[in-house]
Amino acid sequence: MEKQTKNLSSVLTGLQVATNHCSMSVHQLLNNLSQRNSDNGFNKKGAQYLIETLDSLQEIRKLALRKKNYNFISLNDEPSQIDWDKLFENIHSQIEIKDITPKNIKTISLSKGASNYGSFLTRDIPTLEIRLVLPPPPWLSSKVTGN
Amino acid sequence: MIIQDSNHIKIEKKELKDTIERLFEAVIIEEKALAEILETKARSIEKFIGEDMYKGFSPTDFEILNFSQSLKITIDQILFKEWLLLRNIETIILLKNQLKEKDQAKEQSD
Numbered sequence: 001m002e003k004q005t006k007n008l009s010s011v012l013t014g015l016q017v018a019t020n021h022c023s024m025s026v027h028q029l030l031n032n033l034s035q036r037n038s039d040n041g042f043n044k045k046g047a048q049y050l051i052e053t054l055d056s057l058q059e060i061r062k063l064a065l066r067k068k069n070y071n072f073i074s075l076n077d078e079p080s081q082i083d084w085d086k087l088f089e090n091i092h093s094q095i096e097i098k099d100i101t102p103k104n105i106k107t108i109s110l111s112k113g114a115s116n117y118g119s120f121l122t123r124d125i126p127t128l129e130i131r132l133v134l135p136p137p138p139w140l141s142s143k144v145t146g147n
Numbered sequence: 148m149i150i151q152d153s154n155h156i157k158i159e160k161k162e163l164k165d166t167i168e169r170l171f172e173a174v175i176i177e178e179k180a181l182a183e184i185l186e187t188k189a190r191s192i193e194k195f196i197g198e199d200m201y202k203g204f205s206p207t208d209f210e211i212l213n214f215s216q217s218l219k220i221t222i223d224q225i226l227f228k229e230w231l232l233l234r235n236i237e238t239i240i241l242l243k244n245q246l247k248e249k250d251q252a253k254e255q256s257d
Contacts, residue, residue, distance in 0.1 A: 004171045021185070022189040028196055029195070046214075056223050
């Protein structure tokens, strides 16, 4: 089982490399598309497809990372302290938490404060209240009289 | 596998272990195949652009649109497949836990 876990981990690394290669190529194609003189609907639609492709590739990368993390926790019988540290190191290097305040957007990189994981879990998250003013539904409009 | 009644199926420990290993092997093979497809796609994009980025790029607008659309469809399909493989890994973890429970129960009975 341990050998298979290592195999899966190396295959996932290969998948991440392939995904990065693909992303780079798509970026190149997008660059080339933007340098073309003709600005028509075909190019806009093509660029849209390519941007959506980049999003999907990003999702594939995230899934590969998630699978690698599963490896550490559950597939090895007794994860060592090093495995746990490695797991959080991975998460902290990948995720950035955005604390939204009404005035500005403050970005905190977790990799800097990774040692203080406990305070991260119990911290107060500022909430942003959004009040939407919706138009009245048509059936309440004075113009609609009905039969 | 021993069928006790229509609702309860008792799976032997050896069978469970075998199932986990086969499922794991299948996940590895599929992940490898998907990585290969992604690598091939990356190369095909490079080929489409041409070795010289500026001189070699001469496809028509319609060709670019078609190429981008087919690329998006393929990558989306790989993404769906990756989701399914994630579920498979979760199933492996579940089975592994069942195996552990079986072992613990056996230890207690001994």
